[in-house]
Amino acid sequence: MEDQNAENAYRPADAPEGEAAVDLEVKRAAARLKAKESLIASLAGGDFSNQQTRVAHILNLHPAARNSDVTLSLKYWETFQPELYNPEGIKPADFFKLDRVPFLVRARAKIQNEYELFQAEDQIRRRRKNREDDMREAVLGDDAPRQTLQVFSDETGKNEEHVIIGSVWVLNGRAVYDVTKAIKDWQAGSKFAKREMHFSAFGRGDLHAVDEYLNIVAANREYLSFKLMAMPKRNTRRSIEEIVQRLHEMMLVRGLRHEIESGRVGVPRHVGVTVDEEQSIDRIVLSEIRNTVAEGVERAHLDGVTLDERFNAVSSKESALIQLADVIAGAANRRLNFRGDRNFKDDIADRIMDVLGLQLEEGVAAEIDAAVLFKI
Known part of the structure; x- marks a missing residue:
């Protein structure tokens, strides 16, 4: 009884149990699959009307962007906001007009982690936050996009x-x-x-x-x-x-x-x-x-x-x-x-x-x- 009480103490009051929890996970998995298929279809059809598809497009063409959020952001701005992006230096006022880095990172994380598409290299996935030097090298290297x-x-x-x-x-x-x-x-x-x-x-x-x-x-x-x-x-x-x-x-x-x-x-x-x-x-x-x-x-x-x-x-x-x-x-x-x-x-x-x-x-x-x- 004490073990059961201890377990219940860590479960939110409205958390589903048993079959309800399984059903909820099945529904979530189905929703993820539907969202993944929608993304693939948008990318295949050239429909760039939403930010997630645009991020997926960059991840597809630029493998370095899969490992580096800095590379991802720069390639994204260069491709989709060329009127604001300047490789010699972006005006401070223009940073407020560019799509925000946290939103791009969130879209990248969803694409890689939930949809398992355009994956980063294994070592990057394990230690993403400790790769600043490699990220800088990837950005400055400006690798050619995948043909x-x-x-x-x-x-x-x-x-x-x-x-x-x-x-x-x-x-x-x-x-x-x-x-x-x-x-x-x-x-x-x-x-x-x-x-x-x-x-x-x-x-x-x-x-x-x-x-x-x-x-x-x-x-x-x-x-x-x-x-x-x-x-x-x-x-x-x-x-x-x-x-x-x-x-x-x-x-x-x-x-x-x-x-x-x-x-x-x-x-x-x-x-x-x-x-x-x-x-x-x-x-x-x-x-x-x-x-x-x-x-x-x-x-x-x-x-x-x-x-x-x-x-x-x-x-x-x-x-x-x-x-x-x-x-x-x-x-x-x-x-x-x-x-x-x-x-x-x-x-x-x-x-x-x-x-x-x-x-x-x-x-x-x-x-x-x-x-x-x-x-x-």
């Missing part, structure tokens, strides 16, 4: 003659943020402020706004590649789901080989893939695509190419780059599959194909090594 390539893809034409995969290849991690920000900044002041960019939703009066949109994309062309994969359904008896899966697999392997052999990207290069969650691809299929692509990379001797542990599906609503993949896939679909009378949709499709250098003959477009169509 990444992120692919965003969408499908169309499942009920048409040709099935088409459209994809946007972003050639480094920083560009995912830069291109997304450029598009969203333009979109906020445009007629598309409350609309997604989808080819199927473009109307008769949208050509001028689409022109503006394409000019924003073209201004960031050095960071981007566009690839299309097309296949006529008459050549196969496979199900549409299997066709879409195989097209993704071939597009990714052939696309990686094209990027490396053309010299647009070097190795080592870490590759992530994000698809529209409305595609006919679930997590099992995504896992199969990832494993098949890994085997294809090995067979193609693309040494130095590594893949994310998993590929991701996100809502196009949250990703400007998934929407861009939809736009180029829709333009190709209009050209390849439409047989009716010409109208404003054809004008928009022509403008997209011309401005972005897309073509419907296999191979690279003239003088543009970043736009290619693969056919099988």
Whole structure:
């Protein structure tokens, strides 16, 4: 009885006991998993609307930031608040405008400790508070960011003659943020402020706004590649789901080989893939695509190419780059599959194909090594 009384003395009066405590922990674990999945989806989709995703982006690109909160803060300010950050010295007044270090540290701790993502080195995790000298060395060393390539893809034409995969290849991690920000900044002041960019939703009066949109994309062309994969359904008896899966697999392997052999990207290069969650691809299929692509990379001797542990599906609503993949896939679909009378949709499709250098003959477009169509 004395032992029980002693135990109760250290338990808060409202603390759950027995099955209630187990249920509470299960609910907390489920909430953590849901929050972790949401973070991964935001990061994969290029949705930088909240601070936690922005911190995760820095941890992903800059391994030194996983070990050093000073490095994390400086890289965060340099990336997301460049108008205030000055490597030669930040004005005292500007410190009050920068995102606060304690908030960045709290987000980093949650990402690493609760979600177990972008972990610090073991010795740092054990003795984080006693590493000031190493932290200073990491900051002054200014290690190069991890070299990444992120692919965003969408499908169309499942009920048409040709099935088409459209994809946007972003050639480094920083560009995912830069291109997304450029598009969203333009979109906020445009007629598309409350609309997604989808080819199927473009109307008769949208050509001028689409022109503006394409000019924003073209201004960031050095960071981007566009690839299309097309296949006529008459050549196969496979199900549409299997066709879409195989097209993704071939597009990714052939696309990686094209990027490396053309010299647009070097190795080592870490590759992530994000698809529209409305595609006919679930997590099992995504896992199969990832494993098949890994085997294809090995067979193609693309040494130095590594893949994310998993590929991701996100809502196009949250990703400007998934929407861009939809736009180029829709333009190709209009050209390849439409047989009716010409109208404003054809004008928009022509403008997209011309401005972005897309073509419907296999191979690279003239003088543009970043736009290619693969056919099988």
